[in-house]
Amino acid sequence: MQEQPFHETMTKTEQTAPSPFRSRGTSSKYERILQSAGQLFLQQGYERTSMSQIAHLAGVSKGSLYNHFENKAGLFTAFFEERSRTRLNTLKSVSQAPQPDLRTALRQASATIITLMIDPEAIGLYRIVVAEANEFPNLADTLWHYGVSRTLTGLAEWFAEKHAAGQLVIEDSDLAAEQFLTMSQTRIIHRTRLSLPVDTSPASIDEVASMVADSFLRMYAP
Amino acid sequence: MQEQPFHETMTKTEQTAPSPFRSRGTSSKYERILQSAGQLFLQQGYERTSMSQIAHLAGVSKGSLYNHFENKAGLFTAFFEERSRTRLNTLKSVSQAPQPDLRTALRQASATIITLMIDPEAIGLYRIVVAEANEFPNLADTLWHYGVSRTLTGLAEWFAEKHAAGQLVIEDSDLAAEQFLTMSQTRIIHRTRLSLPVDTSPASIDEVASMVADSFLRMYAP
Amino acid sequence: MQEQPFHETMTKTEQTAPSPFRSRGTSSKYERILQSAGQLFLQQGYERTSMSQIAHLAGVSKGSLYNHFENKAGLFTAFFEERSRTRLNTLKSVSQAPQPDLRTALRQASATIITLMIDPEAIGLYRIVVAEANEFPNLADTLWHYGVSRTLTGLAEWFAEKHAAGQLVIEDSDLAAEQFLTMSQTRIIHRTRLSLPVDTSPASIDEVASMVADSFLRMYAP
Amino acid sequence: MQEQPFHETMTKTEQTAPSPFRSRGTSSKYERILQSAGQLFLQQGYERTSMSQIAHLAGVSKGSLYNHFENKAGLFTAFFEERSRTRLNTLKSVSQAPQPDLRTALRQASATIITLMIDPEAIGLYRIVVAEANEFPNLADTLWHYGVSRTLTGLAEWFAEKHAAGQLVIEDSDLAAEQFLTMSQTRIIHRTRLSLPVDTSPASIDEVASMVADSFLRMYAP
DNA sequence: CATGAATGAGAATTCATTCAT
DNA sequence: AATGAATGAATTCTCATTCAT
Numbered sequence: 006m007q008e009q010p011f012h013e014t015m016t017k018t019e020q021t022a023p024s025p026f027r028s029r030g031t032s033s034k035y036e037r038i039l040q041s042a043g044q045l046f047l048q049q050g051y052e053r054t055s056m057s058q059i060a061h062l063a064g065v066s067k068g069s070l071y072n073h074f075e076n077k078a079g080l081f082t083a084f085f086e087e088r089s090r091t092r093l094n095t096l097k098s099v100s101q102a103p104q105p106d107l108r109t110a111l112r113q114a115s116a117t118i119i120t121l122m123i124d125p126e127a128i129g130l131y132r133i134v135v136a137e138a139n140e141f142p143n144l145a146d147t148l149w150h151y152g153v154s155r156t157l158t159g160l161a162e163w164f165a166e167k168h169a170a171g172q173l174v175i176e177d178s179d180l181a182a183e184q185f186l187t188m189s190q191t192r193i194i195h196r197t198r199l200s201l202p203v204d205t206s207p208a209s210i211d212e213v214a215s216m217v218a219d220s221f222l223r224m225y226a227p
Numbered sequence: 228m229q230e231q232p233f234h235e236t237m238t239k240t241e242q243t244a245p246s247p248f249r250s251r252g253t254s255s256k257y258e259r260i261l262q263s264a265g266q267l268f269l270q271q272g273y274e275r276t277s278m279s280q281i282a283h284l285a286g287v288s289k290g291s292l293y294n295h296f297e298n299k300a301g302l303f304t305a306f307f308e309e310r311s312r313t314r315l316n317t318l319k320s321v322s323q324a325p326q327p328d329l330r331t332a333l334r335q336a337s338a339t340i341i342t343l344m345i346d347p348e349a350i351g352l353y354r355i356v357v358a359e360a361n362e363f364p365n366l367a368d369t370l371w372h373y374g375v376s377r378t379l380t381g382l383a384e385w386f387a388e389k390h391a392a393g394q395l396v397i398e399d400s401d402l403a404a405e406q407f408l409t410m411s412q413t414r415i416i417h418r419t420r421l422s423l424p425v426d427t428s429p430a431s432i433d434e435v436a437s438m439v440a441d442s443f444l445r446m447y448a449p
Numbered sequence: 450m451q452e453q454p455f456h457e458t459m460t461k462t463e464q465t466a467p468s469p470f471r472s473r474g475t476s477s478k479y480e481r482i483l484q485s486a487g488q489l490f491l492q493q494g495y496e497r498t499s500m501s502q503i504a505h506l507a508g509v510s511k512g513s514l515y516n517h518f519e520n521k522a523g524l525f526t527a528f529f530e531e532r533s534r535t536r537l538n539t540l541k542s543v544s545q546a547p548q549p550d551l552r553t554a555l556r557q558a559s560a561t562i563i564t565l566m567i568d569p570e571a572i573g574l575y576r577i578v579v580a581e582a583n584e585f586p587n588l589a590d591t592l593w594h595y596g597v598s599r600t601l602t603g604l605a606e607w608f609a610e611k612h613a614a615g616q617l618v619i620e621d622s623d624l625a626a627e628q629f630l631t632m633s634q635t636r637i638i639h640r641t642r643l644s645l646p647v648d649t650s651p652a653s654i655d656e657v658a659s660m661v662a663d664s665f666l667r668m669y670a671p
Numbered sequence: 672m673q674e675q676p677f678h679e680t681m682t683k684t685e686q687t688a689p690s691p692f693r694s695r696g697t698s699s700k701y702e703r704i705l706q707s708a709g710q711l712f713l714q715q716g717y718e719r720t721s722m723s724q725i726a727h728l729a730g731v732s733k734g735s736l737y738n739h740f741e742n743k744a745g746l747f748t749a750f751f752e753e754r755s756r757t758r759l760n761t762l763k764s765v766s767q768a769p770q771p772d773l774r775t776a777l778r779q780a781s782a783t784i785i786t787l788m789i790d791p792e793a794i795g796l797y798r799i800v801v802a803e804a805n806e807f808p809n810l811a812d813t814l815w816h817y818g819v820s821r822t823l824t825g826l827a828e829w830f831a832e833k834h835a836a837g838q839l840v841i842e843d844s845d846l847a848a849e850q851f852l853t854m855s856q857t858r859i860i861h862r863t864r865l866s867l868p869v870d871t872s873p874a875s876i877d878e879v880a881s882m883v884a885d886s887f888l889r890m891y892a893p
Numbered sequence: 894c895a896t897g898a899a900t901g902a903g904a905a906t907t908c909a910t911t912c913a914t
Numbered sequence: 915a916a917t918g919a920a921t922g923a924a925t926t927c928t929c930a931t932t933c934a935t
Contacts, residue, residue, distance in 0.1 A: 034894090034895090048361070049361070050274070050358065050361075052272070052274030052275055053274060053362075055928075055929060055930080056929075056930060056931085057928090057929075057930090060897095065895080065896090066895060066896045066897060067896080067897065067930090067931085068894095068895065068896050068897065068931095068932085068933085069894080069895060069896075070930095070931095071930095071931070071932080072894060072895070073894095076930075076931075077929095077930065077931090131357075132357050132358065132360065134421055135353075135354050135357040135358060135420060135421065136272060136354065136357060136358030136359075137358075138354065138421060138422040139270070139271070139272075139422070140275075142422055145421040145422055145423050146423075148421070149421070149423065180438070183413055183414060184410070184413060184438075184442065187409060187410060187412060187413040187414075187417070188406070188409060188410060190409060190412075191405055191406060191409040192405060192409075195409070198357060199356055199357065199360060199367040199370070199371070200360035200361070200364055200367055201367050201368070201371065216402070216406075220406065220442075220446050223445055223446045224442050224445045224446060256919080256920085277903080277904065277905080278904080278905060278906085279903080279904080279905090287920080287921090288920065288921045288922060289905090289906085289921085289922075290906090290907080290908085290919095290920065290921055290922065290923095291919075291920055291921075292906095293905095293906070293907080294918080294919055294920070295919090298905075298906075299905065299906090478915090478916090492805070493805070494718070494802065494805075496716070496718030496719060497718060497806075499907075499908060499909080500908075500909060500910085501907090501908075501909090504918095509916080509917090510916060510917045510918060511909090511910085511917085511918065512910095512911085512912085512915090512916060512917050512918065513915075513916055513917075514909095514910095515909095515910070515911080516915055516916070517915095520909075520910075521908095521909065521910090575801075576801050576802065576804065578865055579797075579798050579801040579802060579864060579865065580716060580798065580801060580802030580803075581802075582798065582865060582866040583714070583715070583716075583866070584719075586866055589865040589866055589867050590867070592865070593865070593867065624882070627857055627858060628854070628857060628882075628886065631853060631854060631856060631857040631858075631861070632850070632853060632854060634853060634856075635849055635850060635853040636849060636853075639853070642801060643800055643801065643804060643811040643814070643815070644804035644805070644808055644811055645811050645812075645815065660846070660850075664850065664886075664890050667889055667890045668886050668889045668890060700898080700899085721924075721925060721926085722925075722926060722927080723924085723925080723926090731899080731900090732899065732900045732901060733900090733901075733926090733927085734898095734899070734900055734901070734902095734927090734928080734929085735898075735899055735900075736927095737926095737927065737928080738897080738898055738899070738900095739898090742926080742927075743925095743926070743927090
């Protein structure tokens, strides 16, 4: 792959050493709790996860949970915040490198979006937001902030550049970004969110991505 | 509105009079339970809703619940099935009446889709499917069957006709239908599902619908 | 087998037609209930058996149970009475036929007692009496009346004859009968009542019976 | 009573002071629960005893029961094990002291067996085993292990000594022990297990014990 | 900070019994 | 007689949270 038309920021390492002085030899108790809570919340949802389960999985006592977090809801929102911040990889920016092939760049951008959004972590966080929308309305803001807005901004900037360069004719680059993101959700992302059977192979992803690129070009090519 | 380019089947009245001789207060206990369960499940989700709450709201004893449904899961799936069947209005078909203005027809179809899919009932059912995807995998099939597939089929048939008539150039009408449906979810539906603030006024809906129609025409106009 | 030193009264057929005018074509509802209740009470005990289970197994409605029996306790005692009366086979009498071999007669009597008392029906009824001794004190009387006293009387009469004939020296024939019955319970009956693993083959039964006969002869032979 | 031909191990005191520094009101919660559960299980049986009753009698909350025992069945088996171990007094050994009178020794051994086996604790445990044989098959093993086998072994050893000393002619001392134990159950034990009215006075016990001794001597005297 | 026993409210479910049809 | 829906009390068990150690 000779060109890299987009740049995905890897943030997974961010959470590796948040409190260097805490843990004895491994990770601090705070982190172990957060990690275990996350695993369970993502698998089972909020209500089905008990504080006992979390304590057990983290290898700490139930009481310790309340030394670090005010209550179950506090632990839950802390988990969600932290996961959204550190694990929600996004298409933050598209490289300004000279691109011989705009269609390929679009296709790869779409494929990246699809791949990122069907990551189990992302799907799980999406599910939690939808499931707990009534009880925890702030979750959606967090998800949007860390997960969507950066992707949209990155796309919009890139589209604006292409417009300026005359390669695309886009008046409202924010709208175009939203359309591009929405179209990328066709079939694979949508069905994955519903746990419906769907082919998520790279070939299948590329097929959808190609369709998105073609459609987008037909919509915005000069 | 001089033309009616689509036909939405209204099924909401179907459940209005299930037992014509029973007053509202004495409608069959089965239905009262199902109705109350639905209200609570949609508001609170599966786990947060207790059988006691349902019995209380339905005005029956807790034991009665188990005379009509095997257990909580059985009541839940029965509710979901019934609601999906009777309350999930869909864009089933688009009228074959001569259409002077294709763009208007597309715009109205999109607006209808948006309106139907941000209906609280539809949003609630979607949330439940996503939230309970692990515990109740069949829900998604039910939602797809009653909610999505008919819309897709209706759109695909309509597009095939337009292709035959030379008004559009569409090779894969199923794909086109999926694209049209996905694009219609831009902004309003997506944000509504996450309970994010969003303008759902008719004007706002029409704005998105117009954008969808324009984009679609640019993609498929001859 | 040239001699029949004892006579076991088969009473299993007694319950075949207790109410000839009741049933439509098969057995009457009353009998079906009693039969089903018995099956379940014997298998599961009183508390673990529900009226619903009985109604279901009998193929009648729950309400019907209360048309024929006052309540669960009434059905239970009716079942126990009927089963004890009709299914508790006992060694009622020992034949007066000339007996060339007293030891063989004793051995066969003991073997018969063992066989009768490890019958699942008898074991089940014994268990029920022991289990429900506090709640239903009358059960023991019923069991004793139909199950034990006739055996004891039969044995005592036989022993008295043998004493009169000079074949045995028995002053208290009632006590001797009780001893004979108690000794016959060695190992097999006792362990069967506790559901402990035990060999109940005819050979094993005969082994114990032989031991009983030998011991009894050493105790009472002239 | 000049001679002590048998030795009964008294274990009742073992559980009297499990936690020497705790007053009766603050004896360990685990023990209070076990004690209360035992009282109720023995009186009412497994099914009729509720966890609420146990909690109430023990003076603890319902939830506390589950901090110490996995569930009702776990509490039940724990109770049975503990009671069988600590409360099931047995005729473990018969003293080797020179015995001027073998018949008296036999009589006292039998009387001891009868007395031990009609102890309310022993009767209750026997009832529970019989009642719950299907649901809790392991109970019988426990009862046999702590209650019967030691008595049988003690008797068999004693009989073997008497055989070696020429006082009895016993080829199979294990069988003889089983016979002696079975014969001792004549009348009193058997009827007590069924809650049938029976004279359990020392005089009555001695009467049966004398009969057992006499019969045993007639069977095995040289 | 860490622990885990203790709590009491509430969860789902069962059950004997009644009663209108 | 027969039915089976309705009832409400009771059952087992879970859970978030507290607090003495």
